[in-house]
Amino acid sequence: MRELHVNEVRAAVARMVIDANCCIGEGMLTCLEQCRDREEKTLSRNVLDMIVRNDRLAEERMVAMCQDTGMAVFRVQVGQEIHFVGGSLDQAIHDGTAQGYEEGYLRKSVVGEPLFDRVNTRNNTPAVIYYEFVPGDQLHITFAPKGFGSENMSVVKMLKPADGVDGVLNFVVEAVKNAGPNPCPPIVVGVGIGGTFEKAAQLSKFALMRDVGSHNEDPRYAALEDELMERINALAIGPAGLGGKTTALGVHVEWFPTHIAGLPVAVNLCCHAYRHSSVTL
């Protein structure tokens, strides 16, 4: 049994919260630059150029690339050989979130109750945390701040098994079409197929934690990603919704076994501020 002090977790979370919000990373910058250079329409190219300049500036100054620094979402893979000491793991993640949002000059965008009071908690907690137990004695945490311009445009639908591949393709493309300029295109599209109602949604969220443009290891799903990418970009919503070749920067599909009667599909959209960070402790 390996002992891990929760203070170590809290400090790591605080650091990764700031990092993800300020530094988009070279992979995303290269992707945005390539899309910019492919755009033929001046306005669309200028918008992508502004986004690239913005993201470089944010990293240089260590300020948030977008004022919507999101609701904090964590995927936590806990090695089952770890014994946490010094307090609660869950609390350490919330505390690290609060610390990171404060120290990083990040916006606090969480209300403590959704319907009646909607009072801001002023420290961006609670975070949304998904735990998994895995073999070994390491703790792996992935953080993705989720902005709500794109989150609000996300959808889940329970398709019929008979809807098949075409049904899935049409549903995903329609979701992006309906979102139009609202989710801050160019977007990354996370798709979860299978499981149950909420499992599909969770898969679509985890799909948005993959590196941009990465492919599902199952070649059939990888081909589905490519076809979706092509059809979504043919919508020509374009950067900021002003038209152009770049509507999606990537389409990531994740799947899970499902019930004989079902074909759940979730589409989770993410804006071009495709941010995450991860740490292994």
Add this chain to the structure above:
Amino acid sequence: MIKLQLPLKKEEIARLRAGDEVLLTGPVYTGRDAAHKRLTEAMARGEELPVDLRGQVIYYVGPAPAKPGQPIGPAGPTTSYRMDPYTPALLDAGMVGMIGKGRRTEPVREAIVRNGAVYFITIGGAAALIADSIRSKEPVCYEDLGTEAVCRLEVEDFYAIVGIDSLGNSLL
């Protein structure tokens, strides 16, 4: 690129067309979901508003905190449609412009035409860059709302695109 001084004059607004790129200089007021709800509820009760929006432009933004020595933190636009339920009342009360991102609903477009107003869009997610064209930020009201409080910003050469012009032509 059209340079415009704020507050906007009605005849200047009338000349703008959807798709025009502009640089705005002068005061704008921040306001988003919670502030819009409070303002329109106060109007419905017949109360005097804590901010005079007549002739003014509102920017749909909830800025991130400013680092020491900076007037404001990253401050890009938020999605406009969420303000649509409140917008016609504000336009009818004399507000002349809005800055945000994304599409508007038909009642908003109609209110823009009815009042000779304008809807500007700016680039979502370009928050750090946009903050460089904001010179100052002063709280005006609803400070308890944190990032959603109404503030007066002084902007200089603030880049925007005409999204809906006073004739109702829409870019998106």
